[in-house]
Amino acid sequence: MIRVKNIGLQYADGPEILSNISFTLAAGSFHFLTGRCGAGKSSLLRMLYLGHRPSRGLMEMFGKDISQLDASELPEIRRRVGVVFQDFRLVSHLTVFENVALPLAIEGRMEQEYKRDVVELLNWVGLGDKLDHYPALLSGGEQQQVAIARAVVASPQLLLADEPTGSVDAEIGERLLGLLIELNRQGATLVIATHDTGLLERHRYHAGELHLEDGGRLRQLPPVRAKAI
C-alpha cells in the first residue's frame, strides 16, 4: 500500500533531514515509528500525510507515485489518510461534533447523512455526552479522543498518530492506544510515532518498527515473534 524507496527530505536549502529512507507498509499492518527526539519522526509522518513531499526518491501511496501528482490530486490521497496530530489541532470555534465531522464536511457530505455515524463514533470513544462542547472545555485526554475520532471518521486506509499518548496519563494513554489498535484490527494500516519505549515493549509482538537512526536513516524491523514455550 505504501512503498518508499531512497527518499530524502530537506526544507528549503537546509541540510537533508531524512536520507535514503526505504520501507514498505502492507495494508492492515501496524508499525511504531521510533527514534530519538529530533531524529525526524514528525518529518517522516508529515511526508506520509503529504504535508510535505519528499525532495527526492520514490514514494508510492495507494498505487500512485506522489512526486508525479499535481497539487490538485493530493486531496484525494489525503482523504485516505487519517492523522492524529501531536498537538491535536482541534478547531477551537467548532464543537466536538463539528470537529469530528470536519473531514466529512470537506468531502462534501451533508450533515443529515453523517450525523448518526458521527454521534455513534463519539459514543464509541466515550464523548457521546460532549457533542456540543468546545475543545477548550475538554481535558487533554478528551481532546486527544476527539482528534482520534476525527482521524478515523472517514474510514481512512492509513492511520498516522504522532505521540498519541504523549500528553495524557498512562491509563488514558492505554485507552487511546486501544482505540487505535481496534481501528487497525478493522483494516486500517497504523503507524504510531512514539518515544515511549514501554509502549513499544508492550505491543512488540504484533507491531513492526520503523526506527529512525541518527543521520536521518531508517531501519525497518518486523514484529517480534513470540517465543515458543
Place this chain on the structure above:
Amino acid sequence: MLIPHSKILPRAMLGSRLLPLVIAVNVYLASLAILGGLALIGATGQWARELDQLVTVQVPAESGVSSEAVIKSVLGVLRDHPAVAQARAIEEPEMEALLAPWLGKSAAIRELPLPQLVDVELRPGGDLDSLRKRLEAEFPGAELDDHRQWRDQMHAIARSARWISLSLVFMISLAAVAVIIFATQASLESQNELVALMHLIGAHNSFVASEFQKYFLGIGVMGVLIGIVPVAITIAAIVHLTSNDPAPWTGRITLETMDYILAALPPVAAVLITMFTARVTVLRTLSVMD
C-alpha cells in the same frame, strides 16, 4: 437565517470586522451616483423635449410702424400654418419682467426699440423649415429661434451626467474590490492554521475558497442591509421633494420605476462583488502557496 455564513470558519475574522460598514458606505454612494445621474438625465431630457416643441419668433421693432398691427399679422400667419399648435404674443409686462434681472424695473425700458416676441408651440412633427420660410417671406427681418443651442447643451449635460455617474459607480466598485481583497487576504492569513488543517484533511482549494466565499457573502449581505437604510431614506426624501416642492429645479426631477430598479443594482452588485472577489482572492493566494 437571513445572513448566510460558513459552518467551518469563525463568525468574525481579523481584517473583515469593519467591512460591512465599508460596503454599506459604498452601496450608498453608488446608489446616490446612479440616482443623481438618472435624475439629471431625466430632467435634461424633459427640458430638451419641451424645447423641441417650442420656438420663439422675434419681430424687430420698426419706426413708424404699429407693432400691434405687425404682431397681429404675424399671429395670423402662424395660427394658419399647419406646423403650429398655438401661438401667443409676449405682452409688455411679461417682457419687462423678463428683462428686469438685467435692466431693472425702469420705465425707460418701454422707450427701447425691443423686438416683439411670439411664443410658438409646434405640433409634433411640424415642418419647421416651411414655417421659417413663410415667416421670412412675409416678414423680412423676423427671426425664428428654435433654441438649438439650449437643446444641444441639455443633451451634452445628459451625456456628461451619464458618464460621470458611470465613472463614479466604477470608481466606487474599484475601491470596494480593493478593500475586499485586502480584507480577504487578512482573513486568510488569520486562519492559516485552519486552512492548513483543511488541506491536510483533504480539502481542495476550491472548498476552502467556497467557505471564504460563504463568509464574505454574509459580510456582503450585512453591509447591504446597513447600506440600504440611508438609500431608502434618500429615495424617500427625493420622492417627497419632487411631489411637494413646486420649485422649478426639484419639480423637474422625476424618477421612474426603472430608475428605482437601477438604483437597487448597487446592493445586489455589492453582494456579488464581495462574494466573487473573496473567492478569486483565496483561489489566487492558495494557488501561489501550492
